[in-house]
Amino acid sequence: DIQMTQSPSSLSAFVGDRVTITCRASQSINTYLNWYQQKAGKAPKLLIYGASSLQSGVPSRFSGSGSGTDFTLTISSLQPEDFVTYYCQQSDSTPLTFGGGTKVEIK
């Protein structure tokens, strides 16, 4: 199985900050990497698919990059509603494993 490692597991930032979350795969997954956002008590929401494609309706402050084993999710200017948890997921091979999550907290 492909292991997905996210870092950091949590971070603190101010509104307006630029933040980057990293996801590393245990083997190459090409660009089969997706990012989800989850608010407390709610189902996750797809933000980015195929490493860098923005899902319809997602604000342009979110962007993704990477290929192979190393990927990043960048939020260019944190908004109050962005202080939630983010997960990466590989869709290269089953099981379609998730990373452990990154909780973004307000400083």
Next chain:
Amino acid sequence: EVQLLESGGGLVQPGGSLRLSCAASGFTFTSYAMTWVRQAPGKGLEWVSGISGSGGTDTYYADSVKGRFTISRDNSKNTLWLQMNSLRGEDTAIYYCAKSFGGTYSPIDYWGQGTLVTVSS
């Protein structure tokens, strides 16, 4: 509008069984793979199982549930199921029914609200 409505969760004793259902609407059900994802209390997301749009034997499982859980679908009823046998405490979680973007190896673009399964004596 895509809607996914799970049911069947509840309290079950260790070693017991439970069958989750997911009623889908708002899209051409047979055209999309479907997935179950779970989340233990206070923990991260875990992919549990997936099934192709045509169903049948085109099914996939996490190692943690292989041999105990069975995913299936009825495209004439727009319904997805997860049969869970030999349940353990570590199976306690919210179980989400989810629609894939396309085939089995694709991201999840819609999620249900989740149904809670508690395994405890």
